[in-house]
Amino acid sequence: MTCAETRNLMLEADAAELTGLGASTLAAHLRECADCRAMAAHLVEAQRTLAATLTAAAPHGTVDSALRRASRGGYRRWAWRVAPLAAAAVVAALLVGRRPPVDRVSPSAYHRFRGVIVEPPRGRSVAIMQADNPNIVVIWFF
């Protein structure tokens, strides 16, 4: 498996796999490749940050409780989405640091996800969530 293939798979992987646990080809590659392992660590950290942000914005419960409910099926689709999308967002954040000044950024330098292009405010990361309604996309900065 190449590094490019690995980084593509990382956007849909769960936290355990991103830390190199398990017998998947992705986990095996992460155990051997320091560069990809560093990228995976960023993704895991972003998932934690997003979870903390959502917890703060959730007066009736916590993300952990939501994830526990998700594991029982009720909110499974919601929980499944947030984690990989947060990971995708961090890839975008990593690219931002290498960009030229804003007024010189070409459209191709934007982060794209499902037709949406986002450059978050300075110092913030972003999660992009596709709603059940195909005409609504949620872009959440944290």
Place this chain on the structure above:
Amino acid sequence: MLARSWFTIAAVLITACSRGPKLETRTFEVKYLGGREAFVLLSPYVSADHADGKGLVSYDDNSVRVSATHDNLEKIARVLASYDRPLTVRLTFQLIEADGATRVDPAIADIETTLRQLFRFRGYRLVGDGVITALENSAVSQMVGRGTNNQVQIAAHIERVVDRGDSATVLLQVSLDLFPGTFQTRVGVPVGKTAVLGNVLGGPTRTTLILTVRPEIVSAASAGR
């Protein structure tokens, strides 16, 4: 005698083939279309002009380079002029306050349904809405809100429309002046879709604000250009 006739015919054919159509090469700068979009637009004109395959078209970010006959280059220039124009974009905004209400606000029913699927705020309230119409590469702003103490200035710089056509996306910078606090981001939103920009903090009450923006392409005539 027969051999001489064949030689003459072959010489005429070779001469005709070697002359071919006289080609010129011209580089067209594009301002609103991307180079790739211009390439896609112009390719049929170039290939139709040269059955012998000598016509060429190539592109970079902001220009397209065409080798074709003089007449065809003129035609291509006219085609480009008719397409390489700024589009008029209409942006519909809604500013929503999270935890601002316990009852469903019918004005934001679709958005609220989505937000309730994702987040656990107690409720959502429409603070204000607005519609802005402007050309590509222009900036506009509007005050939205209710009452004198709950006003927010929304500003948008519509940079350009990329991938014009069915999959067009509007690139824009959006900023909110929240009195106090500001928020600014750059997004590309597919035409007809609603982007929900969340977790905007600011304003006198420091509540969580959510801005929705939906871009649409409108005709030049309806925009009043």
